[in-house]
Structure formats: structure tokens, C-alpha cells
Amino acid sequence: MALNPAADFYDNLGIRYEQSFGHDAGLISFVQSGLDLLAPQSTVLELGCGTGKPISSMVVEAGHRLHGIDFSSVMIELSRRQVPQGDFELVNMLEFSPKTGPYDAAIAVFSLFHFSRGEMSTVASKFGEWVRPGGYLFIGTMVAEDFQTKADQFDADGQCARGIEHTFMGKRIGNLLYTREGWKNLLEANGFQVVKTEMVPFQAPPEAECDSEPHYYITARKVA
Numbered sequence: 001m002a003l004n005p006a007a008d009f010y011d012n013l014g015i016r017y018e019q020s021f022g023h024d025a026g027l028i029s030f031v032q033s034g035l036d037l038l039a040p041q042s043t044v045l046e047l048g049c050g051t052g053k054p055i056s057s058m059v060v061e062a063g064h065r066l067h068g069i070d071f072s073s074v075m076i077e078l079s080r081r082q083v084p085q086g087d088f089e090l091v092n093m094l095e096f097s098p099k100t101g102p103y104d105a106a107i108a109v110f111s112l113f114h115f116s117r118g119e120m121s122t123v124a125s126k127f128g129e130w131v132r133p134g135g136y137l138f139i140g141t142m143v144a145e146d147f148q149t150k151a152d153q154f155d156a157d158g159q160c161a162r163g164i165e166h167t168f169m170g171k172r173i174g175n176l177l178y179t180r181e182g183w184k185n186l187l188e189a190n191g192f193q194v195v196k197t198e199m200v201p202f203q204a205p206p207e208a209e210c211d212s213e214p215h216y217y218i219t220a221r222k223v224a
């Protein structure tokens, strides 16, 4: 059993996550359009790689060199088995320190929901170290404005809201979510320029026991 309750949650989900979210057309299209921007044989860091499908496998099939990290040992095991061309490491993003790099691109899809605001600031500053100038950052997340919220859920500076509830894989979850402006400011403060954003709703199959999710995709570029 993992020491971190969130990692434990993903250990228990394992392949069920891929069965529920692995065919998300909006996600696949976002990743493909990101990979199309990269030069051949780019180095790509995937933060929270899950089962390795679909994202890690798309990266290696496009001919890039992938380093995937995840804090769930079950997810890392699945990634190693399903994407043998990738290189995978069991580590919490907050403690990750690349042995090489910086990378040509980093991808973090639906893996940034378990941080406090302070931790998110730390990880965002790491994005600036992990991606080379001119490189890309691809983020899949959800934003506060796409949920029903009350004014008192927002921080005084309006950049994020707390305790935004939805049902994910049968569990009621209360997330801290940034606003669209909050993401833009966070990324700009760490040396990135947002070049494209898009919201694409996704409904997992009924057996997944998930609410419809307003997926928000951000493509950002590290300022040279």
C-alpha cells in the first residue's frame, strides 16, 4: 500500500482508469496536436503517466523519447508493461529531479488535482526548470468557472477556488481548481506563454460512475 492516500486511490483504480478514460477523443486529439508541434525524436516528460495508454504510447509511437513518472506503483507497473519503449519512474512529482534534461516538452494530463495551492506553485516553478526555452508544456485540467461555485470558495485574489465537488470513479471529490486567468498567470509567472486553450466536455461510460467533466486543455510555450 502507498503512503500517500491519493497514490493509494490510483493503485486501487489501476486499469479501470484506462477503461473509463482511455478513449477520450478530446484528450487524444489534444495530445496528437501537441505531438505534431515537436521536432523528430524530441525528449518528452510525462507527469502522472497512469497506465501508459493512451498518452505514453502515443508519444513513443510518434518517435519521441519518453520519460514517464507516477507516484502509483500499480500505474508504473502497467505503463512499463504496456509501453516497453518508454522509460518510467516511480516518484511523486513534488520530489522529482530529472537526471537529464531539460526536456523538449512536458505533458501533465489530469494529474495536477491533488495539490494544495502552495504545492501547485512549487510544481509550476519546476515546469520552468524541466522544459527548455522554446519547449512546450501540455496540460489537461479542469477550471473553476466550468463548475457551479459560491463566491466564498474563491481565494481573495480570485485565482482559484476550493472544494469544487464532483463524482470521479464512484468517489465524491472536492478539488482546488484554478480559474482560466489563474492558470495563465501561474504559467506566465514561471516563464511560459499560453498559446492555445480549449474546453471539451467528456462523459465516461456509466459503469465508471463519473460526472460529466469539462476538460480544459492548455498548450504553453517556454519563453526563450
Ligand SMILES: C[S@@+](CC[C@H](N)C(=O)[O-])C[C@H]1O[C@@H](n2cnc3c(N)ncnc32)[C@H](O)[C@@H]1O
Residues within 6 Å of the ligand: 006, 007, 010, 017, 021, 047, 048, 049, 050, 051, 053, 054, 055, 069, 070, 071, 072, 075, 091, 092, 093, 094, 108, 109, 110, 111, 112, 113, 114
Ligand atoms: C487521472 S490519472 C491520469 C493518467 C494519465 N495522465 C492519462 O490522462 O491517461 C492521474 C495520474 O496521475 C498520477 N498522479 C497524481 N498526482 C501525482 C503526483 N503528485 N506525482 C506523481 N503522479 C501523480 C496518479 O497516480 C494517476 O496515475
